Amino acid sequence: MSTDKTAAVIVIGNEVLSxxxxxxxxxxxxxELRELGVTLKSVHVIPDEMETxxxxxxxxxxxxxxxxxxxxxxxxxxxxxxxxxARGFGLELVVHPELNALLLRxxxxxxxxxxxxxxxxxxxxxxxxxxxxxxxxxxxxNVYVFPGDPKILRRKFLAIRGRFRxxxxxxxxxxxxxDEGELAALMEETESSRRGVQIGSYPVYDNPEYxxxxxIESKDPAQADEAFEQLCSRIPxxxxxxxx
Amino acid sequence: MSTDKTAAVIVIGNEVLSxxxxxxxxxxxxxELRELGVTLKSVHVIPDEMETxxxxxxxxxxxxxxxxxxxxxxxxxxxxxxxxxARGFGLELVVHPELNALLLRxxxxxxxxxxxxxxxxxxxxxxxxxxxxxxxxxxxxNVYVFPGDPKILRRKFLAIRGRFRxxxxxxxxxxxxxDEGELAALMEETESSRRGVQIGSYPVYDNPEYxxxxxIESKDPAQADEAFEQLCSRIPxxxxxxxx
Numbered sequence: 001m002s003t004d005k006t007a008a009v010i011v012i013g014n015e016v017l018s019x020x021x022x023x024x025x026x027x028x029x030x031x032e033l034r035e036l037g038v039t040l041k042s043v044h045v046i047p048d049e050m051e052t053x054x055x056x057x058x059x060x061x062x063x064x065x066x067x068x069x070x071x072x073x074x075x076x077x078x079x080x081x082x083x084x085x086a087r088g089f090g091l092e093l094v095v096h097p098e099l100n101a102l103l104l105r106x107x108x109x110x111x112x113x114x115x116x117x118x119x120x121x122x123x124x125x126x127x128x129x130x131x132x133x134x135x136x137x138x139x140x141x142n143v144y145v146f147p148g149d150p151k152i153l154r155r156k157f158l159a160i161r162g163r164f165r166x167x168x169x170x171x172x173x174x175x176x177x178x179d180e181g182e183l184a185a186l187m188e189e190t191e192s193s194r195r196g197v198q199i200g201s202y203p204v205y206d207n208p209e210y211x212x213x214x215x216i217e218s219k220d221p222a223q224a225d226e227a228f229e230q231l232c233s234r235i236p237x238x239x240x241x242x243x244x
Numbered sequence: 245m246s247t248d249k250t251a252a253v254i255v256i257g258n259e260v261l262s263x264x265x266x267x268x269x270x271x272x273x274x275x276e277l278r279e280l281g282v283t284l285k286s287v288h289v290i291p292d293e294m295e296t297x298x299x300x301x302x303x304x305x306x307x308x309x310x311x312x313x314x315x316x317x318x319x320x321x322x323x324x325x326x327x328x329x330a331r332g333f334g335l336e337l338v339v340h341p342e343l344n345a346l347l348l349r350x351x352x353x354x355x356x357x358x359x360x361x362x363x364x365x366x367x368x369x370x371x372x373x374x375x376x377x378x379x380x381x382x383x384x385x386n387v388y389v390f391p392g393d394p395k396i397l398r399r400k401f402l403a404i405r406g407r408f409r410x411x412x413x414x415x416x417x418x419x420x421x422x423d424e425g426e427l428a429a430l431m432e433e434t435e436s437s438r439r440g441v442q443i444g445s446y447p448v449y450d451n452p453e454y455x456x457x458x459x460i461e462s463k464d465p466a467q468a469d470e471a472f473e474q475l476c477s478r479i480p481x482x483x484x485x486x487x488x
Contacts, residue, residue, distance in 0.1 A: 014444055017287065018413075019278040020459065021446070022271065026289075034263040041296075043261065045270075045287040052285075075425045076445040077432035107425065114428035149449065169262075181319045181351065184358035188321035200258055201320040202265070205393065215264065 004219060005166040007033055008042040008060040012053055012071040012081050013148055016045050024150050025070040032157060037166035037219070038066070048072055053084035061089075061142055066164065068157075071148030073138075075114040085140050086122035093120040098127060102135060130159035170221040172228035173244040175210040176235055179203075183212060186234055190227055196220055197227045210241045248463060249410040251277055252286040252304040256297055256316040256325050257392055260289050268394050269314040276401060281410035281463070282310070292316055297328035305333070305387055310408065312401075315392030317382075319358040329384050330366035337364040342371060346379060374403035414465040416472040417488040419454040420479055423447075427456060430478055434471055440464055441471045454485045 009029050015021040026043045033040045041064055046052050053072070060067045072081035086093050100119035107115050127136035128144075137156050138145040144160075146153045176183070180203050191199040200215040214231060218224040232240065253273050259265040270287045277284045285308055290296050297316070304311045316325035330337050344363035351359050371380035372388075381400050382389040388404075390397045420427070424447050435443040444459040458475060462468040476484065 014442065015446060015459075017274065017284045018461075019274045020444070027266065030261065030263045040261045041291055043289040047285055074445070074447065076428045077435060078444055112425055112428075115425045149447075151449070181356055181359045184320045184356070191321060198258065200264070200322055201318070202259060203318065203393070205395070215259075217262075 004039060005037075005066065005164070006039045006041050006064040007066040007068065007164075008044065008064045009033075009040065010053075010056055010060060010067060010069045011043070011045040012048060012069060013045070014047050014078070016071075017047055025146070025148065025153050028150070028154060029068055029070075029157070032161060033164070034169070036161065036164050037168040038164055039166075048078045048080060050080050050084050050087065053081060054088035056088075057085050057143060058088035065142060067143040068146060069143060070146045070153055073118075073145060073147050075118055081145060082118075082121055082138070085143060085145070089122060089141065091122040091124065091140075094123045095119050096121045096125065096127070099136075099138075106134075128160055133159050167219045169217050169219060170224040172216040172224055174214040174216075174228070174231060174235065175212075175241045175243070176214065177211050177239045177241060178235060180212050183214065183235070186231065187214065190230055194218075194223055194227050197223050199227065199231075248283060249281075249310065249408070250283045250285050250308040251310040251312065251408075252288065252308045253277075253284065254297075254300055254304060254311060254313045255287070255289040256292060256313060257289070258291050258322070260315075261291055269390070269392065269397050272394070272398060273312055273314075273401070276405060277408070278413070280405065280408050281412040282408055283410075292322045292324060294324050294328050294331065297325060298332035300332075301329050301387060302332035305385060309386060311387040312390060313387060314390045314397055317362070317389060317391050319362055325389060326362075326365055326382070329387060329389070333366060333385065335366040335368065335384075338367045339363050340365045340369065340371070343380075343382075350379075372404055377403050411463045413461050413463060414468040416460045416468055418458040418460075418472070418475060418479065419456075419485045419487070420458065421455050421483045421485060422479060424456050427458065427479070430475065431458065434474055438462075438467055438471050441467050443471070443475075 009026050011026050016023045044056060046056050069081055072079050083093055096119055103119050122140045126139040128139050129136045137160055146156055180201055187199045187201055197218045202213045216224055216228045253270050255270050260267045288300060290300050313325055316323050327337055340363055347363050365382060366384045370383040372383050373380045381404055390400055424445055431443045431445055441462045446457045460468055460472045
């Protein structure tokens with residue numbers, strides 16, 4: 001198992017971009033991936049457009065270890081995620097016999113042309129089954145194709161999440177009454193002197209307790225702890241409100 | 245004024261991708277842009293990485309009328325939005341005299357090197373002032389640069405939102421007990437027969453009232469109404485629960 005896997009989430013749907021639906025799938029996946037130790041590098045919300053989906057998925061697939069798409073997999077004209085992924089990879093759409101049998105069972109003996117379309121997937125696609133699933137998860141190369149319905153997405157992701165386990169992150173935090181400007185040089189120096197440690201700086205306004213939250217994180221717990229100690233020893237003690 | 249302006253929102257920040265902060269700026273901008281009649285084509289959350297920001301902003305700038313970035317504009321090492329935009333456009337970073345004077349006033353007479361960095365912007369940048377603002381909005385070509393702090397972002401956007409007014413959308417809706425599969429052909433035909441009308445289909449599960457919400461929208465109110473009537477007349481009356 002590699003210790004640092006990267007991922008992208010692609011949310012497909014005009015309904016999100018036009019504000020008809022509040023996005024919750026990316027929020028769910030952000031938390032899950034974090035907990036799994038996966039480094040999420042991109043969340044992209046894009047419209048139901050064939051070329052945009054094709055290009056966005058293909059680019060993310062080549063850059064990151066895993067890509068998770070949500071939305072656009074029903075039987076209607078605005079559901080084009082699966083054919084778009086085929087186009088992005090230059091793969092043919094072929095009827096998947098197992099998926100076809102499932103759809104026939106699900107929709108009765110005579111599904112119409114639009115429902116039958118749903119049995120067509122990019123050549124070489126894999127169906128991933130797990131306990132509790134009525135329908136499998138479609139996987140095309142490193143792209144996991146999830147529906148837009150938040151309940152079904154959650155059920156499917158949770159059923160297969162074990163595949164995505166990576167090394168966990170260690171996170172330490174310092175809350176201080178210093179200004180960001182005073183801390184800038186110290187944080188920059190600390191980050192650049194330690195490989196694999198990321199230091200974040202989050203100012204808050206209107207907070208009587210502290211002005212800046214410093215986050216120190218790494219996949220190497222010793223490095224995170226050392227960077228944390230280094231910062232604590234160099235920030236005036238009186239201005240450290242608390243640590244975590 | 246063009247009737248159909250497009251936009252992209254780019255959210256810059258590791259804190260969102262790692263789940264430390266729940267994103268709310270994109271949610272705010274999605275609603276505002278919708279109300280303004282602007283067609284939002286992309287919301288992209290990306291990390292604090294120079295090359296990624298440079299490339300993402302430059303690509304969005306060339307594709308859409310307006311680009312709105314949020315985050316990454318403070319004085320610390322992880323704030324790299326402004327130099328990254330300069331790099332993406334191949335522009336030099338230069339000290340902006342007006343911004344420099346503002347920072348001096350704001351930070352006292354002797355800002356340190358990190359605060360002074362904030363006065364450096366891509367050559368040719370514009371500062372947009374509006375009533376109620378302490379600091380102006382930085383605009384580089386068609387890119388509007390906003391901070392990550394939700395309160396400040398809201399204040400700044402609301403102060404200048406008048407610039408982004410476009411023709412409004414007309415939205416009609418049909419709630420029906422039909423399945424998506426039954427509606428697919430009719431929706432496809434209706435959409436393809438009318439220019440500038442977008443039809444969306446949103447199935448719900450576990451809802452006793454209806455199974456699918458159909459949305460019909462257009463910047464041409466007459467076209468939206470006609471498509472709405474056409475659909476209503478062809479869906480069995482008994483399966484239309486309500487319209488809006």
